[in-house]
Amino acid sequence: MTTVLLGSISRLVTVTVDGRELRVPEGATILDVLRDRGVETPTLCWAPNLTPINACRVCMVEVEGSRVLVPSCARKVEDGMVVRTDTEKVRHSRRMVLELLASSVDMDQASTDVQRWMVEYGVDPARYGPPAPPEDDRAGHRVGHHHAPDGSTAANVAQPVKVDNDLYVRDYARCILCYKCVKACGTDAQFTFAISAAGRGFDAHIATEYDGELPDSACVYCGNCIGVCPTGALKSVREHELREDGDWRPEEQTVTTTICSFCGVGCNLELHVQQGSIVNVTSPSDHDVTHGHLCIKGRFGFQHVQNLPDA
Amino acid sequence: MDLHLSTAEPTEAERRAVDSAFAAHRSPDDVPGADVRFPDSGHAARARRHILLPALHAVMDAVGHLTPGALNHLARVLSVPPADVYGVATFYAMFSVTPRAPHVVHVCDDVACAPAGAEAIIAGLAEDLGEEGEGKEACWVRSPCLGLCERAPAAMLQLAGRPDVSVAPAAIGGLRAELDRIATEEPGEPNRVPAADAAFADATVSVPQAGQPQLTLLRRVGVVDPESIDDYRAHGGYEALRRAVALGPERVIREVSDASLTGRGGAAFPTGVKWDGVARAPSRPHYLVCNADESEPGTFKDRVLMEYDPFGLIEAMTIAGYATGCERGYLYIRGEYPLATRRLEHAIATARAHGYLGADMAGDGFTFDIELRRGAGAYICGEETALLNSIEGHRGEPRNKPPFPSTSGLFGKPTVINNVETLYNVLPVLAVGGEAFAKVGGGRSTGTKLFCVSGAVGTPGVYEVDFGTTLGELLELAGGVRGELRAVLLGGAAGGFVLPDGLDLPLTLEGSREIGATLGSGVVLALDTQADLTGTLRRIAAFFRDESCGQCVPCRVGTVRQEEALARLTRGAPKGPELTLLDDLARVMQDASICGLGQTAPAAVMSALKLGLL
Structure with a gap:
């Protein structure tokens, strides 16, 4: 007898996207449908290997019957749903979300997609005024209080980089508060819970307990927070140093896929190599074993393969 | 989960405070005698995460701020990661994770109190105590609306080791005398009624109509003794509950639907539809939540109802619980309402003692009890899903909807959430019947x-x-x-x-x-015409910036940019570009924010601009 493994059987529902009627599986999100049909939708807090976070509000679409826009990443399709992705309202919200972020956060190291969206949607962060100077102790702000602004500068999250361990840095001047790192550290991957959102409103930020240093926290240095960070707020010390020295050259990097040799799990690794040296290790988010997440050994334990005799 | 705890230890006082929170909030499914307060007690301990907020309050009440030792202890006994405990503790304006004076004067400088002399009070306190938040024994901080607008200007004294009190109308002389008295007097019994409450004895200050015969919702205000269940019964109390039990749950919901009662918290959702949805939800248990986190600047109606007719709310919640199949109701009251909190705590205890709450109430075979939870200074927790997160011991961040609370609410269960005034309306609905109720007013406004x-x-x-x-x-x-x-x-x-x-x-x-x-x-x-309209608008913009939870970009950054643009406008910047910018901000906040706070944050500013008030 042959056993045939069937995936979960799902009913199809009919939705209309930008005038096109589509039959899509029940339980899919609007974003799933859009990505499947090649409708480019900007996302920041969404990742294929995390449950939808629904915080950045850049993937918004119009759904008929809804007074406000709807996050495509989190909203599941319903039979008869009418979705519009290219209306003035949608474009305006996407432009403003990107513009508000660019005016308050350093987005220079966000992906090339993000850079392109900012151009395509016509983002102009300069109209909010020159950025306010960096602050050393943003975490010290009293909750629910702030100094009345005079409007001459634009408040932002500029602050010094936190370098408190050998493996990775936290550059919160680049943090858009997408919560991806919190989820990867917590229930979506690692179950370590070393970090959480702290504070409130514009002073909300990602922190360990008492805004302490990573070595004093529960952090196990798996680096899965780095793996999901969309803006370069979290990155390896190696990448940070290369960037600081002006030696970071992504266009010259090659990616080699291999399997981690540390244990029997069989995690796929992607070795990012620049000038003959590994500069980063990632794992594909669609890999059955890792879902894009690794442990400290897979992500950072590559020094031994580079112990080449000095030429 | 491995908790990574520090070596910081709590003091004896902090330990006692946390123990008291545990004693006051035992879960119904607790195994008697079982102590689950150690890190490896797994689900049993983590199911008690809802004790986090009451426990943080208990430590604040006892010590005046939250030390690393206290937070570490809480993480251990609740099996909650320390980073999460810190994240929750830093969400609320009434908590301080840095050392602070044990006596804090919160001075309201919001839309009603600012024109009534708040700045003079602040200037006086600054002279005595120094900069905002500074001071050894006592300090002062600015506060958003304290919900005492009819008695403006208002202040609230948050006092470690003794009950908090509201002072309104406040004057610098009176506050100085009160602080002096507190500094020299022994705290006394922790539960004694503070002398400052006496200022609220005359209900006509809050309700000038008090005692007039045509009143419905306010009919008992100033008439009954708010601390006497016998007096409440003598004035028609518990007649509505008797009627509800005689009708049965389905008929009660039908009366509420016939009455076309709409929610009074701001969203005006039909109450009957909400109740019916929860009553029919197959998942059990059902929960009832009363949203008493009244924090909208200029709003004090719920406070007045709760202070002068507390048993009315208890009875109305009981009816709502009966109709929707809930055995447990949570009353979430804003942390800045000390007098209303005392009155309700007393009313709940008294009702329980008289068999009006608890198992098999009044011999009707119906079980219902109420637990009171205090907010801690966060307007956003008046948003229903943020309120649920707050009760559960998480940061008060709104949830994505759907699912709506009527299918997945408190602890993931079907939950009916009603505003205080909405619940009080249930009493006249049952007294006269839904159809008669709907004869007053018309349409959706009955x-x-x-x-x-x-x-x-x-x-x-x-x-x-x-x-x-x-x-x-x-x-x-x-x-x-x-x-x-x-x-x-x-x-x-x-x-x-x-x-x-x-x-x-x-x-x-x-x-x-x-x-x-x-x-x-x-x-x-x-x-x-004497009012400082620009100042009022800037206060509103500052309010939304302060009260945004920070979760979504349109509200977190939009409220900041709105306040900055308003500041430029009031300094005389060219209007054209600023108005375009404010309009762009308003649209993204309205269209793309997660919750009602962000969606309405530009409302007043845009209204003022449209009417040419600026």
């Missing part, structure tokens, strides 16, 4: 409505009028406008302005919507 009239009027206070009364009539009822009227702020900070030529506006949901306004939480703040 019954009577409470309005919080403050600002430049002769007699500020809570007024009860039939839906359909005009704005002008309401202002006349409140003693007329003092001076020359410039504008009325209708609906609160999330509402809009009405000009003097709009006083014939009928106060209904439909009427206000027609002119692009909202009744919101019933705020009617009169501003005369």
